[in-house]
Amino acid sequence: MTTASPTPTRTRRNRRAEILEAAARLFAARGFHGVSIEDIGGAVGVSGPALYRHFDGKDALLSEMLLDVSSRLRESAVTVVTTAAAGPEEILDALLDVQIEFAIEHPALITVHDRELGNVPEPARRQIRRLQRLYVEEWVTVLAELHPAAPAARLRAATHAVFGLLNSTPHSAGELPAQDMRPMLHAMARAAIAAAVR
Amino acid sequence: MTTASPTPTRTRRNRRAEILEAAARLFAARGFHGVSIEDIGGAVGVSGPALYRHFDGKDALLSEMLLDVSSRLRESAVTVVTTAAAGPEEILDALLDVQIEFAIEHPALITVHDRELGNVPEPARRQIRRLQRLYVEEWVTVLAELHPAAPAARLRAATHAVFGLLNSTPHSAGELPAQDMRPMLHAMARAAIAAAVR
DNA sequence: CACGGATGTTAGTCATCATTAACCTCATCG
DNA sequence: CGATGAGGTTAATGATGACTAACATCCGTG
Numbered sequence: 001m002t003t004a005s006p007t008p009t010r011t012r013r014n015r016r017a018e019i020l021e022a023a024a025r026l027f028a029a030r031g032f033h034g035v036s037i038e039d040i041g042g043a044v045g046v047s048g049p050a051l052y053r054h055f056d057g058k059d060a061l062l063s064e065m066l067l068d069v070s071s072r073l074r075e076s077a078v079t080v081v082t083t084a085a086a087g088p089e090e091i092l093d094a095l096l097d098v099q100i101e102f103a104i105e106h107p108a109l110i111t112v113h114d115r116e117l118g119n120v121p122e123p124a125r126r127q128i129r130r131l132q133r134l135y136v137e138e139w140v141t142v143l144a145e146l147h148p149a150a151p152a153a154r155l156r157a158a159t160h161a162v163f164g165l166l167n168s169t170p171h172s173a174g175e176l177p178a179q180d181m182r183p184m185l186h187a188m189a190r191a192a193i194a195a196a197v198r
Numbered sequence: 199m200t201t202a203s204p205t206p207t208r209t210r211r212n213r214r215a216e217i218l219e220a221a222a223r224l225f226a227a228r229g230f231h232g233v234s235i236e237d238i239g240g241a242v243g244v245s246g247p248a249l250y251r252h253f254d255g256k257d258a259l260l261s262e263m264l265l266d267v268s269s270r271l272r273e274s275a276v277t278v279v280t281t282a283a284a285g286p287e288e289i290l291d292a293l294l295d296v297q298i299e300f301a302i303e304h305p306a307l308i309t310v311h312d313r314e315l316g317n318v319p320e321p322a323r324r325q326i327r328r329l330q331r332l333y334v335e336e337w338v339t340v341l342a343e344l345h346p347a348a349p350a351a352r353l354r355a356a357t358h359a360v361f362g363l364l365n366s367t368p369h370s371a372g373e374l375p376a377q378d379m380r381p382m383l384h385a386m387a388r389a390a391i392a393a394a395v396r
Numbered sequence: 397c398a399c400g401g402a403t404g405t406t407a408g409t410c411a412t413c414a415t416t417a418a419c420c421t422c423a424t425c426g
Numbered sequence: 427c428g429a430t431g432a433g434g435t436t437a438a439t440g441a442t443g444a445c446t447a448a449c450a451t452c453c454g455t456g
Contacts, residue, residue: 015433030316033231036413046434049415053433058414114369115313118228154382157373161386164366165359171312172358175351184352184394188359191393192386213403234443244404247445251403256444398456405450413442420435426428 016054018044020065028108028170032062032119062116063124069113070131073102077138088145092193093186095139099166100185104178107170114167136160147197158196162189214252216242218263226306226368230260230317260314261322267311268329271300275336286343290391291384293337297364298383302376305368312365334358345395356394360387 022043026035037058038048055061080094103110117128136159143155166185176184220241224233235256236246253259278292301308318326337357338350345353364383374382 031229031231031314033229034317037415038413047436048413049436050434052415116229119232153373154378157370157379158382158386160370160373161363161366161383164369165363165390168359168362171362172355175355175358180352181355184356185359187393187396188356188390191389192363195385195389196382198385235445236443245406246443247406248404250445400453400455402453403451406448408447409445411442411444413440415439415441417438418436421433423432424430426430 015044015046019051019054020061020068023061024065024106024108024112027062027065027116028111032058032112032116059119059121062112063120063128065109066113066117066120066128067124067131069106069109070128070135073099074131074135074138076102077135081138081142088142091142092146092190095142096166096186096189097182099163100182100189103166103169103185104181107173110167111170143193143197150197154196158193161196162192165189165192213242213244217249217252218259218266221259222263222304222306222310225260225263225314226309230256230310230314257317257319260310261318261326263307264311264315264318264326265322265329267304267307268326268333271297272329272333272336274300275333279336279340286340289340290344290388293340294364294384294387295380297361298380298387301364301367301383302379305371308365309368341391341395348395352394356391359394360390363387363390 019040023035023040026039026043037051040061041048041050051058051061055064076098077095080098081091084091084094117125120128136156139159139162140152140155143159144150144152147155165188169181169185172181217238221233221238224237224241235249238259239246239248249256249259253262274296275293278296279289282289282292315323315326334354334357337360338353341353341357342348342350363386367379367383370379
């Protein structure tokens with residue numbers, strides 16, 4: 001037990017995170033295949049093949065990135081839904097807040113997440129799809145509770161539309177300060193949902 | 199004047215359009231750099247370098263695709279705005295219908311249009327950006343007429359959010375028949391806009 | 397009917413890129 | 427102090443892919 005350090009060294013943790021962040025930015029700007037290993041290394045001050053000390057390869061890097069995003073979102077949703085001591089209205093508000101916060105804080109990840117799934121190799125792709133589906137279903141379940149008369153397909157399509165609305169942050173970057181953006185997106189989404197099931 | 203045929207032969211027109219369509223589908227699925235010239239040729243039954251009989255290269259193909267989309271959208275907007283014999287409410291409805299129709303009929307083009315601008319080489323990129331900006335401004339102008347008190351930045355961010363909502367069609371493909379999708383998106387967008395300026 | 401242009405084809409060519417190999421350095425820890 | 431392992435480095439290697447060349451076909455027209 002003397003040799004096993006319970007946590008990786010600080011350096012390694014930082015470098016990995018640094019790489020993931022830089023890669024997200026680059027992938028969002030030029031697409032997965034438009035970015036080279038050299039580009040990514042360069043963005044964090046090391047050169048090219050140093051990446052392989054931290055990831056199994058470019059594919060693995062993308063897989064981990066998307067897996068991380070989809071699990072984080074899914075987990076937040078589960079937490080919100082299960083720990084809420086309140087009714088579906090409040091749960092929906094909380095779901096909206098989680099997604100809005102993520103979209104504002106991590107626009108590059110949002111972009112990559114719904115752009116590059118097609119480039120993830122098969123073992124991971126299935127898992128990411130699964131997490132995404134589960135995330136959508138959390139929303140649909142809450143919406144169904146609020147609007148029992150609405151068909152599930154309609155709620156699902158409306159949910160995708162709301163995601164599109166909330167995930168517009170990469171396009172309106174800098175237009176509006178986050179303080180104004182958050183409540184505006186929340187209000188727009190709420191109104192859109194109400195209109196979808198009317 | 200005997201030699202100059204005023205319109206290209208029918209074959210050429212068809213092949214060009216075919217190629218553009220297939221390329222759009224492929225780019226939407228795997229990204230610009232994830233698709234090879236061979237892939238595109240193969241998708242229309244010719245092989246690889248035949249492309250160069252119709253386009254100057256892969257970059258030129260993408261440029262033309264995005265230029266076409268952004269001019270078509272922009273032109274429809276101009277037409278709607280200038281030919282309308284009605285008030286801003288009706289104009290907004292018409293703008294929504296145009297965008298919804300396009301998003302439902304051409305999901306692949308919508309996807310490529312807001313994904314691949316970063317891969318368009320410089321002469322064309324500026325022009326596409328310009329057309330996109332003008333398109334947004336058509337919307338903002340109409341919205342400003344309806345809600346004179348709202349700051350332009352807010353209207354612009356709201357417009358981007360509405361585009362995100364409407365352009366969610368590639369994600370909810372098949373969830374809902376187009377007949378139901380159209381009015382639902384229209385209602386959601388309308389409600390979202392109203393909420394944005396409240 | 398011969399010719400020219402439009403459209404394809406196949407076989408290079410030349411870059412770029414992911415990945416691997418072989419080798420360095422240095423901090424930690426026994 | 428010396429071994430060891432984490433994290434880098436540069437130089438192959440092997441694919442892949444955009445683009446070009448050289449050569450075929452076919453069709454409409456003078």
